[in-house]
Amino acid sequence: MTNSSADYDITAALAQFASSTRDDDLPRDARAVMGLSVIDWLAVGLAGRDEPVARAVRALVVDEGGAPQAHTLGLEGRFPARAAALLNGTASHALDYDDTHFGHIGHPSVAVVSAALAVAEKVGASGAAFQAAALIGVEASVRVGLWLGRGHYQIGYHQTATAGAFGAGLAAGRLLGLTAGQMADVLGVLSTRASGLKSQFGTMGKPFNAGIAAANGVEAALLVAHGLQPRRGALDGPQGFGETHHGAADPTAIAGLGQVWLFEQVSHKFHACCHGLHATLDALADASAIGADTVERVDVRTSPRWLSVCNVADPTGGLEAKFSYAQVVAMRLLGHDTARLDSYCDALCHDPQITALRRRVAVSGDDTLSETQARVTLHLTSGEAVKLYHDLLEPQPLALRDARVRAKAESLLGATRAAQVQGLVDGLADPSDIGIQLAQV
Amino acid sequence: MTNSSADYDITAALAQFASSTRDDDLPRDARAVMGLSVIDWLAVGLAGRDEPVARAVRALVVDEGGAPQAHTLGLEGRFPARAAALLNGTASHALDYDDTHFGHIGHPSVAVVSAALAVAEKVGASGAAFQAAALIGVEASVRVGLWLGRGHYQIGYHQTATAGAFGAGLAAGRLLGLTAGQMADVLGVLSTRASGLKSQFGTMGKPFNAGIAAANGVEAALLVAHGLQPRRGALDGPQGFGETHHGAADPTAIAGLGQVWLFEQVSHKFHACCHGLHATLDALADASAIGADTVERVDVRTSPRWLSVCNVADPTGGLEAKFSYAQVVAMRLLGHDTARLDSYCDALCHDPQITALRRRVAVSGDDTLSETQARVTLHLTSGEAVKLYHDLLEPQPLALRDARVRAKAESLLGATRAAQVQGLVDGLADPSDIGIQLAQV
Numbered sequence: 001m002t003n004s005s006a007d008y009d010i011t012a013a014l015a016q017f018a019s020s021t022r023d024d025d026l027p028r029d030a031r032a033v034m035g036l037s038v039i040d041w042l043a044v045g046l047a048g049r050d051e052p053v054a055r056a057v058r059a060l061v062v063d064e065g066g067a068p069q070a071h072t073l074g075l076e077g078r079f080p081a082r083a084a085a086l087l088n089g090t091a092s093h094a095l096d097y098d099d100t101h102f103g104h105i106g107h108p109s110v111a112v113v114s115a116a117l118a119v120a121e122k123v124g125a126s127g128a129a130f131q132a133a134a135l136i137g138v139e140a141s142v143r144v145g146l147w148l149g150r151g152h153y154q155i156g157y158h159q160t161a162t163a164g165a166f167g168a169g170l171a172a173g174r175l176l177g178l179t180a181g182q183m184a185d186v187l188g189v190l191s192t193r194a195s196g197l198k199s200q201f202g203t204m205g206k207p208f209n210a211g212i213a214a215a216n217g218v219e220a221a222l223l224v225a226h227g228l229q230p231r232r233g234a235l236d237g238p239q240g241f242g243e244t245h246h247g248a249a250d251p252t253a254i255a256g257l258g259q260v261w262l263f264e265q266v267s268h269k270f271h272a273c274c275h276g277l278h279a280t281l282d283a284l285a286d287a288s289a290i291g292a293d294t295v296e297r298v299d300v301r302t303s304p305r306w307l308s309v310c311n312v313a314d315p316t317g318g319l320e321a322k323f324s325y326a327q328v329v330a331m332r333l334l335g336h337d338t339a340r341l342d343s344y345c346d347a348l349c350h351d352p353q354i355t356a357l358r359r360r361v362a363v364s365g366d367d368t369l370s371e372t373q374a375r376v377t378l379h380l381t382s383g384e385a386v387k388l389y390h391d392l393l394e395p396q397p398l399a400l401r402d403a404r405v406r407a408k409a410e411s412l413l414g415a416t417r418a419a420q421v422q423g424l425v426d427g428l429a430d431p432s433d434i435g436i437q438l439a440q441v
Numbered sequence: 442m443t444n445s446s447a448d449y450d451i452t453a454a455l456a457q458f459a460s461s462t463r464d465d466d467l468p469r470d471a472r473a474v475m476g477l478s479v480i481d482w483l484a485v486g487l488a489g490r491d492e493p494v495a496r497a498v499r500a501l502v503v504d505e506g507g508a509p510q511a512h513t514l515g516l517e518g519r520f521p522a523r524a525a526a527l528l529n530g531t532a533s534h535a536l537d538y539d540d541t542h543f544g545h546i547g548h549p550s551v552a553v554v555s556a557a558l559a560v561a562e563k564v565g566a567s568g569a570a571f572q573a574a575a576l577i578g579v580e581a582s583v584r585v586g587l588w589l590g591r592g593h594y595q596i597g598y599h600q601t602a603t604a605g606a607f608g609a610g611l612a613a614g615r616l617l618g619l620t621a622g623q624m625a626d627v628l629g630v631l632s633t634r635a636s637g638l639k640s641q642f643g644t645m646g647k648p649f650n651a652g653i654a655a656a657n658g659v660e661a662a663l664l665v666a667h668g669l670q671p672r673r674g675a676l677d678g679p680q681g682f683g684e685t686h687h688g689a690a691d692p693t694a695i696a697g698l699g700q701v702w703l704f705e706q707v708s709h710k711f712h713a714c715c716h717g718l719h720a721t722l723d724a725l726a727d728a729s730a731i732g733a734d735t736v737e738r739v740d741v742r743t744s745p746r747w748l749s750v751c752n753v754a755d756p757t758g759g760l761e762a763k764f765s766y767a768q769v770v771a772m773r774l775l776g777h778d779t780a781r782l783d784s785y786c787d788a789l790c791h792d793p794q795i796t797a798l799r800r801r802v803a804v805s806g807d808d809t810l811s812e813t814q815a816r817v818t819l820h821l822t823s824g825e826a827v828k829l830y831h832d833l834l835e836p837q838p839l840a841l842r843d844a845r846v847r848a849k850a851e852s853l854l855g856a857t858r859a860a861q862v863q864g865l866v867d868g869l870a871d872p873s874d875i876g877i878q879l880a881q882v
Binding site for chain 2: 052053055056057059060063064065066067069080082083155156157158161188189191192193194195196197198199200201202203204205208209212219222223226227228229230231234237238239240241243244245246
């Protein structure tokens with residue numbers, strides 16, 4: 001590997017991108033998707049802020065105290081920006097209900113929005129500057145993730161934490177007004193600071209990984225602003241982060257940077273359950289007019305990989321419900337809101353209508369289907385068969401995504417609160433006004 | 442790799458070691474060496490606390506403020522333990538003059554003592570408890586370093602930062618009274634948090650790596666105490682820290698844990714210059730009776746590796762002097778104190794006696810010598826030749842090490858201050874009394 005070729009010097013490209021892109025040059029659609037992701041981040045963060053992992057990090061933050069710089073999820077008052085990023089990154093990923101980018105296999109907003117909001121509050125940035133920094137940060141994190149490549153993820157690194165930290169640092173650096181050289185230094189600090197492993201999946205360590213990405217980003221940017229000078233180019237240089245962390249150093253990762261906004265392809269989760277169930281649930285969206293009482297039986301075909309993950313036949317409680325094709329299909333056909341956290345509960349697992357319907361759901365693996373695809377056939381009492389298909393990667397019109405994110409926020413926060421949060425984000429409110437929301441009941 | 446065999450489950454072994462070893466079971470020699478390392482840590486930390494990298498981290502710590510828990514190098518008042526660990530770890534490694542363990546190729550004390558002192562102050566631990574925790578932490582860090590192996594270091598990881606964090610976390614956990622299970626969780630958190638690359642060498646990123654090790658250790662222990670539950674066994678388990686970070690998982694690394702104290706072999710640096718010059722300077726110690734005016738010429742033979750590192754023939758300033766065989770040999774023969782930072786200065790580079798003598802120093806590579814060995818021959822005006830040899834790895838009697846560390850502290854701090862610091866450490870003073878020293882002029 002070499003980093004001497006300007007063709008794929010990712011440090012220089014990202015440093016230039018983060019420092020020189022003008023707010024006015026950010027395209028409308030990318031900004032709109034960023035706004036949706038901020039709304040989504042607020043909704044899942046507020047819904048998850050009392051999870052056990054959030055409480056553990058919160059206790060550390062309270063015990064440390066410090067200068068009132070930024071608001072945090074679930075605490076009154078303000079705390080140092082680095083601590084706020086740690087807590088908010090962790091809490092917003094606690095439910096695993098935040099946005100996902102399948103290109104870089106990571107959750108961009110929990111790392112980057114957490115860092116950007118904390119620093120935006122600290123420096124008193126405008127709402128527009130905050131959203132621009134967040135957009136540039138998430139785009140950078142996707143690019144770093146692509147540059148590191150699939151091998152980095154497969155060997156065991158958690159891109160949300162690793163690639164996420166670099167995006168978080170650039171977002172923070174932009175809000176601090178760092179030069180291109182300083183941005184390169186932020187990447188240099190993060191090359192020795194970023195961390196996070198997939199082996200934490202299934203434990204509190206997973207959401208904590210998002211917190212450390214956010215905190216690392218804030219820390220690196222602040223330290224560079226305070227004069228820390230690391231090895232510049234330690235991301236892509238010899239024995240740098242890429243080389244040591246099984247990175248592919250894919251030169252195509254920065255193609256079109258600043259022109260093409262890969263972040264626009266981000267996916268929002270619209271069901272509060274295992275990702276393996278989402279394509280099936282989205283396929284059923286096209287059958288909303290069909291009454292459950294007219295359904296004789298349901299045939300679900302999915303990627304065989306999911307069968308060992310989320311195919312509990314007879315769930316007995318809320319957690320099992322989140323991993324059950326039969327349960328969520330029955331819930332959906334009977335009109336229950338699969339976006340709500342409290343839909344996955346003991347009561348619905350034992351509901352007579354649901355248990356009767358879910359026994360008529362057959363699930364089978366189909367190796368022609370990818371992990372983002374599902375085929376569902378509704379066999380009706382009339383003898384008719386309704387064939388449905390969905391691929392999560394299929395681009396959705398922005399207007400539809402907008403409506404669904406807002407509906408999700410309403411499911412999680414209730415109509416009044418959701419409207420308040422959306423109004424702030426849509427109106428590019430001051431970051432401090434958005435921050436205050438994190439603490440409100 | 443498997444971690445199912447109890448033979449080399451390093452997580453369980455270290456967790457047990459850190460939680461169950463009784464202060465009374467710590468052998469006298471190991472405790473004595475730990476005391477020397479604390480004195481050494483204080484001396485190099487106080488001498489380095491105003492270096493640029495320390496000032497950058499200090500600015501972050503001041504900007505954040507927070508609960509008065511622990512003292513820091515160079516600041517008045519107290520700060521949160523995690524912040525104190527970050528600053529003290531960084532500042533004490535700023536001069537690269539702290540202790541080194543050649544077995545695990547790392548600097549144990551800057552990570553572990555920084556973490557232990559901060560948490561000891563926070564919880565009001567006794568001096569004996571602080572030194573016991575530090576000793577157990579440094580021993581653990583050496584064991585983790587050996588377990589990770591040379592490949593981990595060669596590929597680009599900085600053991601001071603990576604292995605150091607695990608030792609720092611166990612030291613902190615011991616002071617918090619964590620159970621063996623919680624200690625395993627501390628290792629689990631650190632598996633996803635620890636980081637640090639050698640590509641930072643030659644920049645402020647190197648000392649910063651020691652700071653992040655210390656801070657990571659404190660953070661992990663505090664979070665576990667607050668209820669964070671990570672993947673236990675993420676150090677040695679599937680896709681754990683070892684597997685993902687090119688670790689060898691050497692099962693012999695924990696042999697004799699609790700019986701054999703590998704930390705006792707730690708080396709202290711006695712010359713404020715490049716490590717490549719130390720064997721030569723120590724060889725000259727056996728010729729202290731020989732006057733410089735009786736030396737016709739000097740022949741230095743060293744590992745060829747060092748010739749490209751520290752063989753500046755005619756240094757013109759302090760930094761070059763630190764990388765010059767000829768200069769330090771001349772300084773030593775003329776009675777200048779090579780332990781003092783200010784001996785490496787412009788004035789001595791241009792001193793007529795030194796420049797005259799250094800022209801008579803010939804340096805050559807000898808590939809029968811390792812990097813820790815040097816042969817020096819003094820050709821006297823009488824025609825006699827005095828042959829000297831030193832190997833830094835040769836064990837030194839404890840009494841000699843003790844005298845040399847104390848002399849070094851005196852060189853760095855002056856007699857009065859050195860006596861004060863030594864008295865506190867020797868007397869197992871309360872950690873807060875030691876902490877106060879960090880801030881004093």
